[in-house]
Amino acid sequence: MIQQGTKTFRNISLALFAAGFVTFALLYSLQPLMPEISAAFDITPAHSSLTLSVSTVAMAITMLFIGTLSDALGRRFIMTASLVLSSIIAFLSAFSQGYADLLLLRVLQGVALAGLPATAMTYLSEEIEPVSLGYAMGLYISGNSIGGLAGRFISGVITDWFSWRAAIGFIGVLGLCAAVVFWLVIPPSRNFIKTSPGLTKALALLWSQCRNPRLLSLYGLGFLLMGGFVTLFNYIGFELTGAPYHLSQSLVGSLFVVYLMGTVSSTWMGRLADRYGRSHVLSITIAIILAGAICTIHPALWIKIVGLGLFAFGFFGGHSIASSWVGLVADNHKSQANALYLFFYYVGSSVSGTGGGYLYSHFGWIGIVGMIGAYAVAGFALCRFLLMGQKQQTTDTPIY
Numbered sequence: 001m002i003q004q005g006t007k008t009f010r011n012i013s014l015a016l017f018a019a020g021f022v023t024f025a026l027l028y029s030l031q032p033l034m035p036e037i038s039a040a041f042d043i044t045p046a047h048s049s050l051t052l053s054v055s056t057v058a059m060a061i062t063m064l065f066i067g068t069l070s071d072a073l074g075r076r077f078i079m080t081a082s083l084v085l086s087s088i089i090a091f092l093s094a095f096s097q098g099y100a101d102l103l104l105l106r107v108l109q110g111v112a113l114a115g116l117p118a119t120a121m122t123y124l125s126e127e128i129e130p131v132s133l134g135y136a137m138g139l140y141i142s143g144n145s146i147g148g149l150a151g152r153f154i155s156g157v158i159t160d161w162f163s164w165r166a167a168i169g170f171i172g173v174l175g176l177c178a179a180v181v182f183w184l185v186i187p188p189s190r191n192f193i194k195t196s197p198g199l200t201k202a203l204a205l206l207w208s209q210c211r212n213p214r215l216l217s218l219y220g221l222g223f224l225l226m227g228g229f230v231t232l233f234n235y236i237g238f239e240l241t242g243a244p245y246h247l248s249q250s251l252v253g254s255l256f257v258v259y260l261m262g263t264v265s266s267t268w269m270g271r272l273a274d275r276y277g278r279s280h281v282l283s284i285t286i287a288i289i290l291a292g293a294i295c296t297i298h299p300a301l302w303i304k305i306v307g308l309g310l311f312a313f314g315f316f317g318g319h320s321i322a323s324s325w326v327g328l329v330a331d332n333h334k335s336q337a338n339a340l341y342l343f344f345y346y347v348g349s350s351v352s353g354t355g356g357g358y359l360y361s362h363f364g365w366i367g368i369v370g371m372i373g374a375y376a377v378a379g380f381a382l383c384r385f386l387l388m389g390q391k392q393q394t395t396d397t398p399i400y
Contacts, residue, residue, distance in 0.1 A: 001129035001191070004136070008187055012127065013139045015186035016120055020143025022083050022178040023116050025151030026090050026109065027055060029171040031230075032152045032237050032253045036164045041099040046357030049234050053350040054103050056230075058110030060346035063118045064206060067339040070115070075123040075192055080183050082115030087175030094169030121338040125327030126191045131274065137324040138270035145262030145316050150174075156253020205336045214329050215337060217382045221282070221322045222345035224379045225289075227352030228372040229315045232293065234353050235360045235368055236308065245301060258309040262316025269317030270324065279387040282321045283380060288314030290376040293369050318379075319345075 002008050030037065030051050038048040070078040089109040096102040120140060128136045154174075155167035209215055233256075240247045240255070265285070273281040288310055295307025323341060330337035352371070359367035 002127050002132075004129075004132040009128070009132070009136070011185050011187055012124075013136060015182050016124070016136075016140040017143035017146075018178045018181045018185070019079060019083060019116055019120060020140050021147035021150065022087070022175045022182075023113060024144040024147035025154075025171055026086050026175050027059075027113060027151075028052065028148050028233075029090070029151035029155040029168055030106075030164075031233060032156050032249065032256065033159055033164045033167065034234065035237055035241050036159060036249065037102075040164070043099060044357070044361070045235065045238055046354055046361060047099075049354050049357045051102060051106050052230070052234065053354045055106045055110035055113070056346040056353070057350035058107045059114045059117075060343045060350065062111045062114035063339045063342045063346070065339075066114045067118045067122060067336055068205075070119045070122065072194065074194070075119050075126075075189050076186055078115045078119045079123070079186070080179065082112055082119070083175065083179035083182055085112035086116075087172050087179055089172075090175060091169050091172030094165040094172070118339045118342050121323060121327065121342070122334055123189065125324075125334050125338070127187075127189065130328065133327070134270035134274040134320070134324050135267060138267035138320045141266040141316055141320045141323070142263040145259040145266065145312070148262075149256045149259035152256035152259075153253045156249040156251075159253075160248055160250045206340060209330065209337045209340050212329065214386060215326065215340070217386050218322050218326050218329065219341055219344040220382050221318070221379055222341050223348035224375040224382075225315060225318050225322065225348070226345045227348030228289065228293070228375045229311070230349040230353040231356035231368055232296070232308075232311060232372060235356060235365075236296070238360070239365055240301075240304075244299075255305060255308060258305070258312045259316075261309045261313035265313040265317035266320040270320045273321045273324075278321050278325050279383050282318055282386075283383040285314045285318035285321065286376050286379040286383065289318065290314075290373060293372040293376075297366065297369055 002012065034045065034048040034051070037043070037051060038045055041048075066078065086109050089105055089112055093102060093105045093109070096105055121137070124136050124140065125133065151171055155164070155171060158167035158170055236255075237252050239245075240252050241249070269281055269285060292307045292310030292312075292314060295310060296304045298304060298307070323338075323345075326337050326341045327334050352375075356368055356371060359371055363370070
């Protein structure tokens, strides 16, 4: 197993940082552009959110099976193919002729993107020693946070100067460049064992992971964390481009600099969880998420921005802990266990991201914060259940 501090560890960290960067940049570059898309196609905010939701639900479904495909074809091949194909589809999306065409391309992009996240988590759990896994996963997720920031900021600026079509085309080209870096740097798998279980057995393996209550709790946390995160950032653009703020797309895009908080929290919280216990630190991240959401209710813009920063800090820290925990709880078939975590994670994005649009239309911003508050309460309950399960389990090494 690869140890922290070695050259191989640094190469893996760089490659997966680039991969995480591409994944979030491609997937979420349209998020700050939803007001533009809504105006361009004369659709409601909830309908504009489908440009993100259809991608995430396509990712979620594909992830259930892409792990099995990577078992047969190899982690490195699947991850590289995922980055290249999704970048090409992003470029083609810039030339979509109508709303339906854009949705179709976003579905295909979600399918293509699915190969990276589930396989990357499995690759890390196979190659990195357990005591360094939390830190390695945090570095990968920090790439997600910076990619999300870059995708949103760049798309906002290019939209103001040119158009939203030019913005997503540029992000596609950027993704191809990062895919080349990934292919050149990522080391081949050392502990990968090729298997070809077939579809029937793959479904059976997926079902077997659902019989573990601790894994189900982590899947629920993935749903809640991502659901609240996407909902907040889906509709903050509508809130800030409207009265009384009337911010430009560039300014709204620049607010996503708060994602840098995730770069810090994903690695720092991962280390704290390795040292002090995952359930305790995970509960703290949920409390930070809730505090950040409440701050966004205040009418003062600077307090809203502070709230967005707190929210991003808590989310990326919580996701880092929960995602790395799955590979440790799963006794066997980690690929399927990670795929199910990401399935619930992205289903949470799709369901909550679009459902939040109806809450926003009927109740305004307080409806969004109310939904996140309910998610936080459920998250605390799941952390409590995980802590109780941890105390009941006798282990020689306190890795949980």
